[in-house]
Amino acid sequence: MTPELLNLHGVSKSFANGTQALAGLELKLSRGEFVSLLGPSGCGKSTALRLIAGLDTPDAGHLSWLGGTRPEIGFVFQEPTLMPWASVFENVWLPLRLKGVSRQKATAAIEETLALVGLSSFINAFPRELSGGMRMRVSIARALVLRPTLLLMDEPFAALDEITRSKLNRDLLHLQASLGMTILFVTHSVYESAYLSSRICVFSQRPGRIAAEIAIAAPGTRDETFRLSQIYLDACANASAALEETMRGAAA
């Protein structure tokens, strides 16, 4: 068993307007896992991600990290969230720059990371010159430039077209295989979660907690043929059924 990277225990969170986003969330993450949080919109998945990133604090419960401290974390939002005034190089430089790394010392890491996401030749381009998919790649490169232990992704491909999306899905698995980070991925797409994950956590309606877990016993690096495999189809069916179940629970 790989060591547990993160353990969320009984985590609850309400907002100032009284909305309870999370109620007693239990979630364990092991090193090197690819875990999807799958659920309907507004079920508290993003809130869970923000708590893990340390952008919010839980009202109750606690997070315990391997080694006691929060490791290096990368965050990818639904939007590419690039700085429009800065070049691709400068956008990817940002996490290093905030840690005081000079342009010169950062260059090698930036070039290497841009090569990983296939954007080497766009290093001097500006965000407005790039397509939606390329902007998302820059956003991923920025999240990876510090080589985080944990990569948090909040519906990163939801706004992209199907073709771009499946290409980015495949590339993301390759990135994980070569860099070895743990990924926690929020999505509302059953197919995306089944293709990417080693484990799917299905969220209930708000207040969110995990209603079902589906482990997918397939190798981490998968190609398009995986979409035709029985394992994939079963995972889709199970995830859909679990999702259906939570929705029905809410309606009743």
Place this chain on the structure above:
Amino acid sequence: MKSDRILPLAVFMTLLAGWEGIVRGLGIAPYILPAPSLILSTLAEDWTILSASLWVTLRITAAALVLATVIGVAIAILFAQFRWLERSFLPVAVILQVTPIIAIAPLLLVYLEPGSAVLACAFLVAFFPVLANTALGLGSADPNLRDLFTLYGASAWQQMRFLRLPSALPYFLGGLRIAGGLALIGAIAAEIAAGAAGQGAGLAYRIVEAGYRLNIPRMFASLALISVAGIAIYSALEFISQRALRRWTEASRPKGQASAFTDI
């Protein structure tokens, strides 16, 4: 692009030609309404006096704009860093702004040299749009980017330098364009007040002086120069804006500016 310019130019020329025709056809005396041709020749004849006055007005306007930019941006940054400062001092800035400058000018002329009083008036009206727009821009940074800065442990200073100031740039430039026009208006308003007191050297003073002497063509010539100066200032600032924002997408330009009080 070409035809975009031809049409307004044609309208303008037609208006001038109509004006010229009416003045000549009806034989209107030049001390009532001078024809454009007379205004143009007056401009040429009085060029030595008028160009010196134009230079005075432009210099004061430019100085006011520089002061308004430096002080407006500095205060906006302070407001953004210390919210209690904003809460405490914004009402003062608003009071200064909503009080018509033409009413403040005579008072300033009592306390200050005419030159300094004109500069102070131009500064007072130009300062607020820079402050208001820059303050709005500093608060406009993408919330996700702000989260990202927090995630990477950015200091308040780093947030300001790498996120809030660049985010504010389009807003600041919008404020600057408004301020450019207002600085000229403020300078002219103060010069009129100074001119009424028999002091001053700027273009508006020439208008007041020519009015006393019933030299209507020179009044119009001065007026034409003020218009040209206003257009030149606006065009120059527009050019600077476009150069500065070349890297930005259209979508990232602010959709609405802070409403600046454009009355005086």
